[in-house]
Amino acid sequence: MPNFIMSYLGSTVTPGQAGNQFWALIYVLVIFAGVAVVVLCMNWIERKALAHFQIRLGPMRVGPHGLMQPFADALKLMLKEDIIPAEADQFVFWVAPLIGLLASFTVYIVIPFGPSQAVTDMNIGILFMLGVSSLGVLGIVVAGWASNSHYPLIGALRSSAQMVSYEVAMGLAVVSAILMTSMNASGTGTLSMIEIVRAQQQQGIWFLFKFFPLGFVAFAIFAIAMVAETNRAPFDMAEAESELTAGFHTEYSGLRWSLFMLAEYAAMIAVSSIAVTLWLGGWMRPFPNLLHAPAWDFIFSLFPGLTFGGLALIAFIGTARMPSHSFFKIQRIGLAVFAALLGFLALLLLVIVVAGRSADTSIAARLNEGIGYVYWFMLKVAVFMYLFIWYRATWPRYRFDQLMRIGWKVMLPISLGVLMLTAIVGVIVS
């Protein structure tokens, strides 16, 4: 095998930092495919969770418990006629969903799923992330304008108004977290996503709890702003169904529309990742400093396998609870296969952990660690994804002038105050 493939294995830095283009490309492909799969899963989970919030069942027909529903939807959307309105600006109409998609996928370059589990590490990582993820709004604005129709136009206007009122408070909240990274011996802060997580490890505290309640308030502001940033309920004014029919994507259909959906979910994961990285300790497992004995390492490394095992168990119970009528035979088999798949995955993860413990090659140890890093990171992101669904089921929609008022008159002063207090407390403490 060529040297540039093998030499990277067992490395402790990202392929970008190691200058290994081959592995960088592999990582990009893995992340792209992974995000696409997660978006499909999210589609199903959102519909099911929302349905259960609303005393419904949600999709139940396509596959067992509607498991194949996202695939059926994707197929349907791909087969639909590609309509471009006659009055639309054809090229811009065509390019708009791609802008949104590009923006929300590009940020994944710097998201640190682990200390070496990222495409690359930039020294301006967080700046890059905020900048590129804000570009997603451009896609929405351009889509609304190019549709040459009234509802999309209003949706686009709302979206841009929303962005200007939230980006500032969001940025200031992020800055107060960055200030906290400089609370070390050398007194130098960092913008690198990986270094931000390392700083939390060195200081032995998630920035969420740092200078309580300052870190918490900054986090809360970011958590609100990120819902507005991704145009999700209760800030989904740009696509407010009951007001603007579908807002900026009223004229879009088929594959083009699904690109907007893909971009929205990808952006949701991306902003959740920022929040996790800045305030919730990124890839770190709970109490990495306090419970650092090898035994604890082993116990925590069992979690991924146990999680999948639990999911498999739920699926098996679901299979057992299915009606015994022969009508459900195929569905029962399908769910059993799905449960077996989950169980196999759980077994695989457990085997890797147990085998990796006794093996002394650095590659096995790295693999073992990597699974843990990605697992804890994704678990924290999943909490945010669940919150997104919960918000949507619970709250009415804000009016866009109220949103701007909150952005400018409430969140901006608070985040400014938190920033200044963080700086003052930081100076006093150090």
Place this chain on the structure above:
Amino acid sequence: MSVPVNDGKSDIAIHSLSNLNLETPEKPYLDSNELIINMGPQHPATHGVLRVILKLDGEKVLGTECVIGYLHRGVEKIAENRTYTMFNPYVDRMDYCAAVSNGLGYCEAVEKLLNVEAPPRAQYIRVILTELQRIASHQLWLGTHALDIGAMTPLFYTFRDREEILKIFEKYCGARLTTHAFRIGGCQYETYTGFEKDVTNFLTFFAPKIDEYETLLTSNRIWLERTKNVGVISAADAIALGVTGPVLRASGVKWDLRKAQPYENYSKFDFEIPVGTNGDTYDRYLVRMAEMRQSMRIIEQAVGGIPEGPIMGKVPKVIKPPVGEIYHSIEAPKGELGYFIVSDGSTQPYRLRVRPPSFVNLQALDLMVRGALVADVVAVIGTFDIVLGEVDR
């Protein structure tokens, strides 16, 4: 039943229309700031086929115009070609969310024309079913109104509980929506076995459910921001525009036909008329929520005291009212539902005119949304609780 007269003692005073500025402000024809938008007739939030032409400056509403008639079926003309009995099911199709109330109004109007009265047992059954229908109608309103404002979940909760009422209707007369529950002179059907039990069960089932709706909305910060001081209409304006029902009461006017001109046996029951103070969307929400509770009180009293006896009054097989005219109105869930019937002594009405509450209430839309934002238009349309079947007839 005697015809109530306006003795001048009520606190209702008709104000002139001069305090309403109904003119759309003059602007150059092609103003780049203005946007004309057609909201409807196919739109998720116009409750059917209402079409509202909005004149916008950015998001601000400069003026509106309602275009109605997309659901016009000529119900009033049909009445002239049907006998009184044959026309009875047609009224169910006007306000299809409150078919029982429509039927009650029509039957009572014809009874008044014939000068007969439903026997006491029939009156009790009528009151119970009508008040159940009021709750069902308000539930439907709450769900769709919350959905318009962006809260998806209450819709499913209200529909779950509305189902219980529809089940009672189905057991009573076989239909859930367009019930045709009453006949001229009384009721067609005797109550089924277990009717009282079903109704009392519903009351105990539903009392905590209202609280559940309220936990979702009443003190929800976003709900408050979206509804408080939105679509405000003063008592004077509401009266001048002929607005009735919860919309009028939310403006602080204590006007409920069940108390003002008691029909059926409403005077026997102890209940209150909830009124608001500000006349905004939030008050209308509170008034309707309180009305559901009051309806439960009425049902509770009525279901305990259903007397024995016949359910049909002395009505001839062929209904031929004497020559004359009559106007009779009841308090439907949405407001004053009136029937004006002219009889030429034949088996068919010479002319039948319906005064639907939604149609009259809708004309306050422009006043209430002018100067507001697009999102408020949706909230205000929802707060009227309009049903287009009734507006267009």
